[in-house]
Amino acid sequence: MLLFFTLGLLVHFVFFASIFDIYFTSPLVHGMTPQFTPLPPPARRLVLFVADGLRADSLYELDENGNSRAPFIRSIIMHEGSWGISHTRVPTESRPGHVAMIAGFYEDVSAVAKGWKENPVEFDSLFNESKYTWSWGSPDILPMFAKGASGDHVYTYSYDAEREDFGADDATKLDTWVFDKVKDFFHAARNNQSLFSKVNEEKVVFFLHLLGLDTNGHAHRPSSREYKDNIKIVDDRVKEIVSMFQHFYGNDGKTAFIFTSDHGMTDWGSHGAGHPSETLTPLVTWGAGIKYPQKVSAQQFDDEFLKEWRLESWKRQDVNQGILPVEYLNNTDLFKAESMFTNAVQILEQFKVKMTQKKEATLPFLFTPFKLLSDSKQVDILRKARLYIKQGKFDEAVSLCTELIHLALKGLSYYHTYDRFFLGISVAIGFVGWTSYVSLLIIKSHSNLTRSISKEVKVAIGIQSPRNYYVYCLLPVPIWYAVLKEFQVIQDLVASLLTFPLSHFVGHLLICTLGIEVLVLSFFYRYMLTAGLVIFAGWPFLTQLWTRAKVTSLSWTFFSLLLAVFPLMPVVGRKPDLSLVMSAGLLVLLLSLFVITSLIKRKNSFIKEELLVHLLQMLSTVLSMYVVYSTHNSLLKKQGLPLMNQVVSWAILASSLVVPLLSSPVLFQRLVSILLSLMSTYLLLSTGYEALFPLVLSCLMFIWIHMEQETLQQSGVCYKQKLTSIQFSYNTDIIQFRHLCLDDIRRAFFLVFFLVTAFFGTGNIASINSFDLASVYCFLTVFSPFMMGSLMMWKILIPFVLVMCAFEAKYDTYDSKTILFLDFFLMKSHFVFISQHFFFLVKDYGSWLDIGTSISHYVIVMSMTIFLVFLNGLAQLLTTKKLRLYGKPKSHLI
Template sequence: MLLFFTLGLLVHFVFFASIFDIYFTSPLVHGMTPHFTPLPPPARRLVLFVADGLRADALYELDESGNSRAPFIRKIITHEGSWGVSHTRVPTESRPGHVALIAGFYEDVSAVAKGWKENPVEFDSLFNESKYTWSWGSPDILPMFAKGASGDHIYTHSYDAKREDFGAHDATKLDSWVFDNVKDFFHAARNNQSLFSKINEEKIVFFLHLLGLDTNGHAHRPSSRDYKDNIKKVDDGVKEIVSMFKQFYGNDGKTTFIFTSDHGMTDWGFHGAGHPSETLTPLITWGAGIKYPQKVSAQQFDDEFLKEWKLENWKRQDVNQADIAPLMASLIGVPFPLNSVGILPVDYLNNTDLFKAESMFTNAVQILEQFKVKMTQKKEVTLPFLFTPFKLLSDSKQLDILRKARSCIKQKKFDEVVSLCKELIDLALKGLSYYHTYDRFFLGISVVTGFVGWISYASLLIIKSHSNLTRGVSIEIKKSSHLLPCSFVAIGVLIAFFLLIQACPWTYYVYCLLPVPIWYAVLREFQVIQDLVTSLLSFPLSHFVGHLLVFTLGIEVLVLSFFYRYMLTAGLIAFAGWPFLTQLWTQAKITSLSWTFFSLLLAAFPLMPVVGRKPDISLVMGAGLLLLLLSLFVVTSLMKRRSSFIKEDLWVHGLQMLNTVLSMYVVYSTHSSLLKKQGLPLINQIVSWATLASSLVVPLLSSPVIFQRLFSILLSLMSTYLLLSTGYEALFPLVLSCLMFVWIYMEQETLQHSGVSYKQKLTSIQFSYNADITQFRQLYLDDIRRAFFLVFFLVTAFFGTGNIASINSFDLASVYCFLTVFSPFMMGALMMWKILIPFVLVMCAFEAVQLTTQLSSKSLFLLVLIISDTMALHFFFLVKDYGSWLDIGTSISHYVIVMSMTIFLVFLNGLAQLLTTTKLSLRGKHKSHLI
């Protein structure tokens, strides 16, 4: 059986990895020729301001007094330049946003998975194409455009990462540091001849990355006074820098200024998904080559923003975020970034129609180059008779459009040139997508074939090893035993040869060859299939259809819960009525009522808001008090019992209750300290980390009796969970655990009802790593329900208070008891542990269910595996490569989540066994397990 689980784990890793090869491969290609507009550019230098985390509405709207928070930028909009909204794509994070702005392409997950701070993939950028680039700002952003660049012409000036403290008194200092250092830089340049000559060259870029707004938004929310005052601080800084540039360069009119943001921010202070507050960012441009403000009587936009902003009379020109890169390249006359997919927004340009037409033509040729390289790469590794070219953009079509565009330039039909170039760009981008996803269907069929085979084999293994069906191998199979393996070997050789002559990557061999041994294993169990069919034929058709419908409905509820959390509420309400549909109500009324009560109580959580909630420390304190009251009740009950474990358990529980009180104090004092902008107290930080470190050790000191051990685990993990909570979610593990305790009692009752005589009290059954295999029984139909309950509770633990499919469901404030200095990996790890705590509680309860129902963990695990794999296969078919980027990302993340759950179920099961069966003794020897 160990071999099966090992192979199963490997198979699931393959299925999990397949989604990255199919959907997360990098779209980048290399080998293109740089292209730039042949006419003189309007600007010699460009200044790019990126206010990290600035929402469009926060900048453009007026305050309560009817005044702008950014008067200088407002004056630019109405008197000097052009403005609009830059639409970002998911994920709305700093790195992908800056890549889109400066390199002109939307970074895929494959790049983010390889590294965050540095440049994990080779891509061209505006900075690389410039003669010189100087940048100031965050150490998380600046290095990725310098590393991998050709030459050493990109200079970075960044502050210490420790400055990025969400608990700092004044985060605007991050922006002040940038503005002050830029001023010092130009002051020093007056006395440095080498530097002075460099900054007077043409084709140069100055990049100012302003992180204060992002930091204040995370720490205090965008509606806070801190965030709004920071906008004024940025506006003042931009005004000073613009004035300094004009003085330094003698107001030569050759400087272009661009002010924008990488992403916005939700009302609750986070970003990463596709909410308009995250995807709508400001874009203001002015200076050399930029159109002056245009007054209009009507606009093409239907939203209410223009009226709210009082900007309805000034022409708004929206762009996609990647469009800003070709705009900047055109303005200073450098080649368009080779990997850019942005379309030049010609309406922003204040230049001749010839310049606009030539720039647009260059843009089209640059994107067409990527299409040609992509097509050539795919053609070289595909057999000629199997290659299907992109029909909408044939070689003749390309030449025809380019010839027409060049002819129109000569005839001065510049509007037609722009139209033709946009048509060519649109076709080239569609062609890029076509070749990027060329192998997707082929790989998808291979993975699905393997998936179905694996589910079939796992099902047959359950029937063969854990049911009462007749087992054995038929004579016919034995006689032809040599034919079956030879046939599958031949199929494998043919597939490998087919992949070899097409020079496919090694991963293709894994996906395409994996189904071969899986289906061989399925067909080897022909006798089991025969027995199953015979058994089903003897089973009443109505009963079979009824059970199948219930199972299918359950799977659909689980699948729909990933899209609509209230489906979990519907499921829990159905669970609440379960005792009344069986004889459990007559057997155990108090237990049944408890089950119904806690099921309905837990059903309320999925109806509560996932995101947008405000911190409410009183709810965290309330959860802590309820935990203490429950602890007092349990300790009192233990003291009434006479057991050799009483003293040991009492001091362990007493220590955990003290830890709960400390956690409540740390949460309250940390929240108060941060509100006063006094930062995170060191003693609070020490206590928090000590609590986290001890949470997995202290329960091991308690007795291995089911009730005491599970309650000890709850107390320890809840102390950590309180430290990671900001509101109502602190109550969730407590209610979930109460339901889990009742579930264990309920399963004992159902087992007794099934006729199994073995029944002990939970106050006497002990967790034991070396379980007696003779106590295990065969599977009943009711065990499918037990496995389904486990999967349902795991999904509820996952989505009960948050939604990991959208990372902005989680509040950074939840980790402030541990650290406030920005550290994405450490913060991510803490939030991941917060997510896992309810999982651990469910898995520990499931360990008790397996023990009390005398069921082999292997058989139940196989049932859970089949249910989760059926869900994963469902989500595999729901993966989209069309529609909005949010829809695409969500569909992919659902598959990844279910596959991760399947893989980590093994890890969680091991952790649960460790927590429930291991016994530590401070006296240096194990205590007796006898009652």
């Protein structure tokens, strides 16, 4: 049995990792010959301002008095430069946004997941190709462009990470720090001959990363006074810095300025989806080599922004982030044509390297080249483009180079996804094989079908693939070999199914399929959970449970319908409502008082210890309510997170998994104790209605235990004492034979449904757009993505743990855990079916919301499948172990 569990975990780990090798490998290629434009550039230096998290509308629109929040930038648009909207390509996050602007490519999701400061892959960048680059700003952004740079010519100046505090009284200090350091730098350059010589070289870049707007947007929302005032401060300081540059370089006309943003922000202070407020960022350029403003009488755009911003008279030129069109350049047609030709050759070189790599890794007779860009066509396009430039037909040359770039990019995508279909089919075959094998084991062990094993079937296979793909291609072989060894069971199963009436068999098959599809759809449409819970509410009335346990049946219906309300509540954009958090805390206190009252009525030598445990839990609840309330008020007053609140929050979190072990192992007492302890932490992580969710879910779980007890008693399965006297025990007796029945499949489906509801009942964690930073403010406000993410994940896992504890409790009411073993494997089979759906729905394109959702759906289901064993172990630890405050542990009942 241990070997089977180990092999099962190994198989699921392979399936889990497969999507990252199949869908999310780096698109970058290396080994190309560098390409250069033969003509001299119009500017000697570039000054790049990136206002992190700045929305286009927030910068361009006029305030309620008809005045611009950024008068200097607006004057640039009208009198000195060119402007437009930069359309960010997702992920709309800080790292990939900056990589697109500075390195010229859109970073894949796997690189984002591997770290913000470190570079998962080597890449070239504008900074690396410069003579010198000086950059100031966030320690999360600057190092990634310095680490991969050759030599010692990219200099970074960052403030401490502790400055990125969402609870700080003034986040604009992040921006003023940058501007002040730049002024100090140039003051020092005047008195340092070596530094003065460097800043006067050609090909020099100055990068100012401004994080204040992003921090204020997250903390206060983009509509807040803090965010809008921050725009004014940035505009004033940009004006000051531009004046300083002009004075320092004597107005030599060789400085180019770019003001833009890496991404925007939603109205509720997040970014990562495809909403225009997140993907539309400002782009304003002026100085050397940049066109002056162009007055126009009319412009054609799909939006109404020009009229709203009162900029309809100045030509707007939109771009895709990371691509600067030649229309922005104020230079000769020859320069534009040569620049496009160089860009086309650069991308074509990448295409050639990618094709060579794929050709070397594939058997010659299996390799299919990209037909739209053959070797002869490459030579023909390059020859014609060069000829057009010599003949002065610059527009024709630009058009031809644009066509070559388009074809080369399509070819790069073709070779990047070359093996995807084959590997996907291999993994899918492995999925089907593993599901078949687990199902056959269950049927073989819990039915009257023969248990004889057919003769061994020898299977051999040969394959030629890159070494990291061998495991995905070869894994189905041993799996299907194991399935074919059970050929006799398959024959008997088919013969048995043929004895069933066709309508009966088809009906059950449709119900099972419908149930799986409802679960799959619930990952996309949360209201499907509501529909499922409404159907669950009628379950007692479709069986004989209503006649046996009327009160329990009515309670089941009531709490099923109550729980069905939560998936209908909003996920993102909701405003904090502390009154609901406080209400949840009061309900927890009432539950604690009820438990204490019931304990006092009993006479037992251990009553003092139990009372002490519940008094500790009441104290934790009261402290949690106080910390939530006082932290919220402190942040509103811009006084930051009080240190004492932070210490108390972490102490409550640390004790939440220990205090339940001090309570009685009696089923009801222990489950209530687990709920009370975990609710203290959950309150600290709540901002609104979700604080009530674990309470309603736990009530339904308690009733579910009663319902299943009635169901099994009805079917003749013996059970133990009443729930008020049953103790949790670590009983591993799973050797009793028992027939598989429809109730087993139904119980497993219920469990899977409740686990999915625990994940998605109050939000969609598959999207980082649902990530509300306010949820972790009781623990920390300084930006720490991994710590904040861990806290949010624990918040999501708390309802999950409550369901798993109920799962464990259901089977402690019977003399044997045969049913636990059977339902556990049936539940895993449900998840394997669901995971096969999501494997083919994974996306590596579209918005960060689309990509992140598709990844997270697959990861969530596979994580459940893999870690159910470990989480079940955690549930067993919480329900069966007993610690004593004093003396030796004894077996007792309360």
